[in-house]
Amino acid sequence: MSTVAHAETHGHDHHGPPPANVSSRVDSRLLGIYIFIASEIMLFGSFFTALFFARVIVAPEAWPPEGFHLPVYLALVNTIILVTSSFTMHWALQSIKRNYRAGLIAGLTLTFLLGLTFLLIQAREYSRIGFGPDANAFASTFFGLTGLHGAHVFVGLSLLAFALVRSIRGHFGPDAHDHLGVEIPGIYWHFVDVMWIIVYMTVYVL
Amino acid sequence: MIVIGLLAGIVTGGVAYFIPWLPDQASTQAEEIDGVYWFVAIICAVVFSLVAGVSIYAGWKFRAPADDMDDGSPIHGHTGLEIWWTAVPTVLVVAMSVWSAVALARAETLPDDPDEYTTIEVTAAQFAWSFTYPELERTDGELVLRVNEPVELILTANDVIHAFWVPEFRMKQDAVPGIETRTVITPTKEGSYDVICTELCGPGHPVMRAGVRVLSDADYEAWVAEGEQGAGEGGEGEADGESVFAEAGCGSCHTLADAGSEAEIGPDLDSVVPGQEEQQILTSIVDPNAEISEGYQPNVMPGDYEDRLSEAELDALVAYLVEVAGARR
């Protein structure tokens, strides 16, 4: 994806750019994903800010308002599913680092399926929860935060699917540069995961 | 260098002194605020004169001929200078903050004894103001104050954010739907002023104004008495279409000769209302989007008159329109 990359893949006898100097120890793509995640954290931050105002400033006592219940335990199950998927993701990455391709594919598949289960359970939760986003500010922030997170799970799943397709096609290898295509979706997936724990704690538990 | 600095200083000073920058001063708050204003103005004039003076002088003194190929002296910095121009602005900034904070606190203080000030509730709606005097049990489209008596204004809004501002009092405060905000004014000068809405609130924003009168003790008492009389006469439940038209702010968008309004945001009622059924007019008012008059946009006319006006008021309003529309012709 970067100049560094294509200089490597076909830097042979080809009048391309001179390879750029590498002035940092961090790989540019890893740095890129970290900066992107910083930006994502701020996006979640704006949603948490909205929650803060609706909950702490407007309605300190009645939260959730009378007649509104969240399926805390179902969401706990979901949390466990998502946390597990972080471990399977980690396993996938470790596998390819040890050049164990079956482990990579199995790990990615498992992670993908766990993530998908999470989304399906959430969809079911939405359809049975008994109120819509237009009910009141509580409902709005609930759907806002979990929906935003759900969208991120969806993006994460797409990235996993891409990595999975490529690993089935025999891409990736143990070299540090050869498995960035697994590592980067992995980093993103861990971020989605940690973010869910925060969302769960603030929206369901607290 | 010094000459240029002085010149720039004199020019800015002259501009500051000879133009009446601020509106009339008609409240104690205005005195506080103007004090800060001029304090900050002087500091800023000095800073600007310095910057402009130095750059003009440097531009004139160090100008190089076009074909000059030399470089300037390689000065990389000067710690002493850098400390100075960090320290001095810091001190000035702290001074301005302190004065501002003190003036703010003084401007917003009310007497401890609730008898020494009045409270007035201000309600803003698209695009009209209404003022409720709880002690007088009276609501009016005009703000009437007693000279030298502090008032606490409690503001709220029905639909979107508006802002209350009387330039002569210098005080401004947003009126926000869902919460109450507050400001304090102690008028010091009798006269008539304008309340200006300064927060964009829709198409009627430019015309959303109301009158303020600051009355002497005697005049104020007279106004209070007149109000009590009015309340006795009017009786309960009976609404007067003309005053509904005025208070609901219709005149800020529509032309209606009888009400003396000439606004052009909505259709000219003098020309469109004649010939319409009462029911049709009522629908236009309570549900403006039901049918959009040609050449106009939906969502411009507020859609909440049904909630804001009582049934009696609506009837009176429609009756009034049927009666007077077309008066111009």
Next chain:
Amino acid sequence: MSATLHAPAPRRTGIRRWTAGGWLRALWTTPLAFLLATGLVAGARAALGYEPLLAQQPYITTLMVMVPIGFLAGIGAFDYWARYVSGRPTIPDDHASHGAHSWKDYFKVNTDHKVIGTQYVVTTVVFFIVAGLLAMFMRAELAEPGMQYVDPQAYNGLFSVHASLMIFLFIIPAFAGLGNYVIPLMIGAPDMAFPRLNALSFWLLPIAGLMMLSSYFIGAFGAGWTNYAPLAVQQPDGNLMFQMGVQWAGASSIMTALNFLVTIITMRAPGMTFWRMPLLVWANFATSTLVVIATPFVAGSQFFILFDRVLHTNFFDPGGGGYVIAYQHIFWFYSHPAVYIMMLPGFGIVSEVISVFARKPIFGYRLMALSLMAILILGFSVWAHHMFVSGMADWLRVPMMVTTMVIAVPTGIKVFSWLATLWEGRIHFKTPMLFALGFVSMFVIGGLSGVYLGSVPIDIHVSDTYFVVAHIHYVLFGGSLFTIYAGFYYWFPKMTGRMYNETLGKIHFWLTFVGFNATFFPMHWIGTRGMPRRVADYDPMFGNWNMAISIASFALGASTLVFLYNMIVSWRRGEPAPSNPWRALTLEWQVSSPPPIFNFDEIPQVVGSPYEYGVRGARHAILNGKPVQEGREAAPMEETVP
């Protein structure tokens, strides 16, 4: 240069013309996306039984997400990634999409940062003209009290679109465009870190801009560029165009910022330590950090408005437990930093220009860089100064006032350092220098009026009046725009390979300078005297002043014609530019004008500060074996550095 070595890609023929990335493919993918989106919403609404089937807002929202994606896919912005993620072999990069061989290449997806920089600059100038013309309509309406040409809602639409285009489609991306062109050159890199992402972030811009403009077709958004709730929820459907436009422009901004950060951190030439970076690079480093951290908040704020409008959520509806002022906190948490996003790159440009044309090292280089970082950090702690009269928590006002005012200190350090850079220099009054010097005093006026506004009691009086409008234009026009003009003139020879006409440049400066002050200075006065902002009609007592302001503003608008004429004619027929007309030391001037496709044949070795004018024997870098020294070209080669 290498143009001959890189023949453009072979022409595609037959059906391939319609399936290969480009305008022809966009011609069918865009309508396809349109149909898909419409069908999707209609299907979903029918399936879920929502009434009415044809509610406008859900359609518009979905269309504004999907149609741009269809278009982008059509012109080929995603081609490489599509192959990459599906595991097919990526097309071996023949660099056909790199560099421009004819003017047509500027209308294609191109990964060369120089082409992208030029695309950015030209696009943003177009939006500047449109936004400026909207301002001309406003001034025509305001010339006399009473209503003349437009109705109030249309007037609200005028200033809202004016400001949105100026901010989101002109100032911010124009800086990104200049940065795109010069940053890789300045740090000795062959391109940006992610060239394809760079191309994508450019193509999001015209989408965002056209979206905001096309709001006129369905009722322009008229709640100001600040789009405060709940007025925004009441607005005609065009308001959706603002929300989605901001999302696209914001995404573009974040991508570019990410790209800048990664490029600056990982691709500096050997020897280019942080303390040897030109200040423009520092400025963009600080700005990009701001963008990455702050922009998601404006995205969030507009999402909430969107949800409140389309899904009828209650984020800002007090009836459902929402909190109106929350919007303002979230919005300003972005939009105050945004004003520094619109200023810091300008500080960088001015530092380059002043140092070169005064022929002196920049005064206090390290403090200049540190003050940028100080402004960055302080910038996050002052947002509530836009809300002093909003009814927010009272106790927040005084702390925010103090932090606001404290920003004058690092900014002052910069201003005084520029002045000190002039001292004992040998000043050449070329057009970029005129704009840079004009900027210094005009920005100080704007900054000082900012200090007025920062003082709570003064702000209580002048908030939401023309005093604020004056402040806005002194900092954004006299500040940002002057620096952009300085940057355009300064890098014009590098970007086009031709010199602009100096006389016309000077005429442009003086007309703009005078017209600008005549237009905006009196606004301070009418504001304090009692004229609120955002009004189509006003008290007749301000009639004369407004007439004078309007006349001045037309002159100001006309001065832009001189600029446009100069740029267009010089681009086509100007004198060929030497590689280093300003005798500057920074790296972009050490290569030909315009630079070769891959910038450098060999990555330069940086050995010193970029500003060592007048320092005997000092060098900034060694390029192709030649030291870059004291701004003079072709100094004899000295010993090579390890």
